[in-house]
Amino acid sequence: MESKLIISEAELSQGKWHENTLKMARHLFRVHGYLNVQNLYPKEYLRTVCDSYMQQLEFSEDRTELKSGTMVSHKRYITPIKFEGVFNDVRLWANPFLLQLMKQFLGPNPILGSLGAVTSLSGAMDQHPHADYFPLFEESPEAVSMLPPYAITVAVPLIDIDLLNGPTKVWAGSQHVYPVETAMSSYAKHLVCGPLGSCYMWDYRTFHAGGSNHSDEPRPLLYMAYTRRWFNDFLNPDLLDISPEEYEKIPQEFHPLFQKAAVRRLVCRK
Numbered sequence: 149m150e151s152k153l154i155i156s157e158a159e160l161s162q163g164k165w166h167e168n169t170l171k172m173a174r175h176l177f178r179v180h181g182y183l184n185v186q187n188l189y190p191k192e193y194l195r196t197v198c199d200s201y202m203q204q205l206e207f208s209e210d211r212t213e214l215k216s217g218t219m220v221s222h223k224r225y226i227t228p229i230k231f232e233g234v235f236n237d238v239r240l241w242a243n244p245f246l247l248q249l250m251k252q253f254l255g256p257n258p259i260l261g262s263l264g265a266v267t268s269l270s271g272a273m274d275q276h277p278h279a280d281y282f283p284l285f286e287e288s289p290e291a292v293s294m295l296p297p298y299a300i301t302v303a304v305p306l307i308d309i310d311l312l313n314g315p316t317k318v319w320a321g322s323q324h325v326y327p328v329e330t331a332m333s334s335y336a337k338h339l340v341c342g343p344l345g346s347c348y349m350w351d352y353r354t355f356h357a358g359g360s361n362h363s364d365e366p367r368p369l370l371y372m373a374y375t376r377r378w379f380n381d382f383l384n385p386d387l388l389d390i391s392p393e394e395y396e397k398i399p400q401e402f403h404p405l406f407q408k409a410a411v412r413r414l415v416c417r418k
């Protein structure tokens with residue numbers, strides 16, 4: 149069974165999850181290592197995000213390659229995103245339903261650690277299974293199954309994503325095992341996708357892989373990493389960088405989400 153939730157009409161009108169749904173979300177995320185929420189974002193806003201992102205991309209003349217970003221597997225590119233314009237918007241990173249989930253999964257003080265997008269081009273092949281980070285205590289495999297998440301990747305489809313243009317394959321439950329069984333046959337493989345407005349999130353330890361793109365169009369998937377305050381992600385090059393001008397635009401109540409980016413800037417200036 150897929151680990152999936154739909155926000156109810158009553159929850160949408162109240163702007164928050166019902167307590168029981170939150171408990172269910174926590175249970176699903178802990179057991180499966182991921183959660184798919186089908187209706188988290190307003191579609192009109194995401195269309196503006198998609199337009200802005202696609203305008204930033206530089207394609208080769210025949211559109212078979214991307215010149216911007218880093219190729220992470222066949223015809224699949226990660227591009228960091230500048231924290232400005234439509235991306236410096238509370239609707240994206242402070243969506244009330246999303247923040248409630250992040251606090252359930254990561255404790256009361258989550259940090260936004262990175263912002264980027266992964267785009268697979270037409271013809272992209274299946275990516276290799278991987279986790280976004282190592283287990284924290286590699287010398288103690290038994291700890292891996294007990295520890296709660298320390299970081300989460302939140303993926304936001306910028307178009308309707310389906311089985312044709314490229315779901316993200318997720319090996320449910322693999323976040324609890326170390327060393328992981330590399331053939332992945334011990335874990336249930338879920339093909340996670342959703343329409344514009346949906347959002348799926350996985351534990352940094354959960355094995356996953358971008359699926360092949362059999363459509364004629366690029367498949368852009370925005371991502372944000374939310375982490376516990378003390379976690380430092382040494383593997384990902386796209387740590388959030390916020391200029392002082394953009395930081396000023398962030399409402400005060402959300403400054404705790406950006407504590408680390410703010411401190412990094414102060415330290416780097418010295």
Ligand SMILES: O=C(O)CCC(=O)C(=O)O
Nearest residue numbers: 220266315316357358359
């Ligand atoms: O393309 C996807 O669906 C996921 C990509 C991914 O996990 C990665 O590039 O690290």
